[in-house]
Amino acid sequence: MTEFLQQLINGLAFGSILALIALGYTMVYGILRFINFAHGDVFMLGAFAGFYLAPKIARVLPTPSIGSGLAVLFAAMLICAAIGVVIERFAYRPLRGRPKLTVLITAIGVSLFLEYTGQFVFGAAPKSFPRLIPDYPIAHVGGLSVTSDQIIVLSVTGLLLVALRFIVLKTKIGMAMRALSFNPEAAALMGVNTDIVISFTFALGSALAAAAGILFAINYPAIDPLMGILPGLKAFVAAVLGGIGNLPGAVLGGLIIGVTEAFVSGYISSTYRDAIAFGVLILILLVKPSGLLGKKEVEKV
Amino acid sequence: MLELRNLTASYGAITALHGISLSVPPGRIVTLIGANGAGKTTTLKAISGLLRARRGEILYDGKNIAGLPTHQIVKLGLSHVPEGRMIFVNLTVMENLQMGAYLQKDRQAIQRELDYVFATFPRLQERRQQIAGTLSGGEQQMLAIGRALMSKPKFLMLDEPSLGLAPLLVKTIFEKIIEINRQQGITILLVEQNANLALEVSHSGYVLETGKITLQGDSAALRRNPQVRSAYLGG
Numbered sequence: 001m002t003e004f005l006q007q008l009i010n011g012l013a014f015g016s017i018l019a020l021i022a023l024g025y026t027m028v029y030g031i032l033r034f035i036n037f038a039h040g041d042v043f044m045l046g047a048f049a050g051f052y053l054a055p056k057i058a059r060v061l062p063t064p065s066i067g068s069g070l071a072v073l074f075a076a077m078l079i080c081a082a083i084g085v086v087i088e089r090f091a092y093r094p095l096r097g098r099p100k101l102t103v104l105i106t107a108i109g110v111s112l113f114l115e116y117t118g119q120f121v122f123g124a125a126p127k128s129f130p131r132l133i134p135d136y137p138i139a140h141v142g143g144l145s146v147t148s149d150q151i152i153v154l155s156v157t158g159l160l161l162v163a164l165r166f167i168v169l170k171t172k173i174g175m176a177m178r179a180l181s182f183n184p185e186a187a188a189l190m191g192v193n194t195d196i197v198i199s200f201t202f203a204l205g206s207a208l209a210a211a212a213g214i215l216f217a218i219n220y221p222a223i224d225p226l227m228g229i230l231p232g233l234k235a236f237v238a239a240v241l242g243g244i245g246n247l248p249g250a251v252l253g254g255l256i257i258g259v260t261e262a263f264v265s266g267y268i269s270s271t272y273r274d275a276i277a278f279g280v281l282i283l284i285l286l287v288k289p290s291g292l293l294g295k296k297e298v299e300k301v
Numbered sequence: 302m303l304e305l306r307n308l309t310a311s312y313g314a315i316t317a318l319h320g321i322s323l324s325v326p327p328g329r330i331v332t333l334i335g336a337n338g339a340g341k342t343t344t345l346k347a348i349s350g351l352l353r354a355r356r357g358e359i360l361y362d363g364k365n366i367a368g369l370p371t372h373q374i375v376k377l378g379l380s381h382v383p384e385g386r387m388i389f390v391n392l393t394v395m396e397n398l399q400m401g402a403y404l405q406k407d408r409q410a411i412q413r414e415l416d417y418v419f420a421t422f423p424r425l426q427e428r429r430q431q432i433a434g435t436l437s438g439g440e441q442q443m444l445a446i447g448r449a450l451m452s453k454p455k456f457l458m459l460d461e462p463s464l465g466l467a468p469l470l471v472k473t474i475f476e477k478i479i480e481i482n483r484q485q486g487i488t489i490l491l492v493e494q495n496a497n498l499a500l501e502v503s504h505s506g507y508v509l510e511t512g513k514i515t516l517q518g519d520s521a522a523l524r525r526n527p528q529v530r531s532a533y534l535g536g
């Protein structure tokens with residue numbers, strides 16, 4: 001039982017990180033109907049933004065502390081939001097209305113560009129991520145060990161999800177996002193500047209990816225320019241699993257993959273861990289091709 | 302209010318409008334009739350900027366708006382109820398109406414418009430929390446018109462408001478259209494398959510055939526015109 005709970009908590013922590021990344025894939029898909037394959041690299045940039053910001057923030061705020069941790073988190077989110085807007089503006093917007101394959105190949109190009117530029121600028125060797133938040137001792141109840149870092153991951157994710165839900169459901173721009181994802185022409189007829197809403201969507205998705213990058217680096221403190229590839233791929237799988245275009249689906253998909261991975265590596269063998277996401281995906285798509293919470297409309301990328 | 306001069310529009314290699322000219326004076330209802338595929342929807346799309354005009358001018362209040370993005374045209378007080386309604390099926394009735402008022406900042410003005418829309422279409426008020434996709438066809442048409450009114454337009458374009466509605470409901474919708482024109486002073490460009498009804502409610506009309514204006518004039522005169530009678534009014 002303890003072992004079970006332990007794996008569940010480990011899985012939920014990693015799953016929340018995947019969920020945050022998956023939201024960006026699914027939001028962009030919902031609005032532009034394309035998969036932004038560079039999204040995993042924005043996650044990587046989030047971690048590196050944190051890496052370079054941490055010493056600067058340490059000069060003004062006591063570090064490690066909750067305050068400095070949050071400051072690094074928000075600053076990295078802002079930086080990546082800007083990066084996301086720039087990527088959309090210069091790589092994707094000129095291709096609007098072009099065949100999907102063109103945009104898809106461009107996205108892969110942007111991804112490779114970010115990875116190689118990352119290796120060039122940051123260096124290819126892994127860097128150790130500084131401790132932003134003190135490692136609070138958490139009571140070990142009956143052999144169960146929950147780290148404070150895991151609690152931070154879960155609570156930050158929870159807060160971000162509440163904030164996202166508020167933005168999407170209760171604000172004007174959120175309503176415009178939903179309207180646009182249903183019908184861009186009709187949204188334009190309401191006076192919505194679709195370019196601004198698309199930029200905003202990229203900003204939002206990239207900020208969440210940055211948060212995921214920081215949370216990931218807090219838990220697995222070795223970061224390198226290729227660190228976005230695998231989590232990015234798994235998060236993409238999570239988004240498809242939950243039903244691409246569906247926000248709660250992305251979260252659900254992320255958590256399912258995180259938890260399944262934890263159970264498989266805990267009970268069976270960690271050798272298979274990275275293949276799990278894909279196994280789960282195939283299994284669920286066989287039963288429900290549009291994903292767990294997806295609607296019928298299926299569009300191939 | 303609105304004047305088209307020699308407007309040409311095309312979809313890729315297919316030219317759908319071959320230099321049409323028409324004029325909609327302020328305060329009037331002008332109708333555009335024509336067979337399927339004549340280019341009526343294309344004309345409205347070109348005016349609201351959903352389709353870029355190839356050539357020609359679109360003068361709105363004397364200003365050429367050809368080439369402006371849709372959201373800027375809408376800001377000038379133009380509202381377009383598109384063919385097939387295009388309501389946001391995933392949003393509630395209320396959210397659809399709020400989307401209509403997207404450019405309005407003044408809360409009191411929005412509330413006034415909302416009151417007017419609910420007074421015009423009481424059915425929408427009863428269903429305001431309902432997901433718009435679950436409304437009946439007629440209710441969706443009411444919502445599409447109501448949503449367009451929320452922006453407090455000066456100029457309203459309606460693309461086949463009678464499509465797919467039962468005769469009684471068509472009558473109601475057309476009564477509302479006249480009311481909107483008379484009471485609110487909104488200028489209307491009406492596209493209709495139902496030529497009889499369209500010519501009845503409008504002041505003047507244009508007949509469009511394969512992308513060209515072939516007839517124009519007072520609605521009353523058009524109704525008497527033998528060509529119009531045989532082609533569009535069933536003899």
Ligand SMILES: Nc1ncnc2c1ncn2[C@@H]1O[C@H](COP(=O)(O)OP(=O)(O)OP(=O)(O)O)[C@@H](O)[C@H]1O
Pocket residue numbers: 312315317335336337338339340341342343344384494
């Ligand atoms: N998206 C499109 N791509 C290519 N051709 C189009 C497109 N939309 C319309 N057309 C063509 O342009 C012409 C005019 O179409 P339009 O929709 O304006 O007709 P309409 O008068 O509104 O007809 P209806 O009464 O059936 O709605 C038609 O020949 C149509 O096939």
Ligand SMILES: [Mg+2]
Pocket residue numbers: 341342343384460
């Ligand atoms: Mg039409």
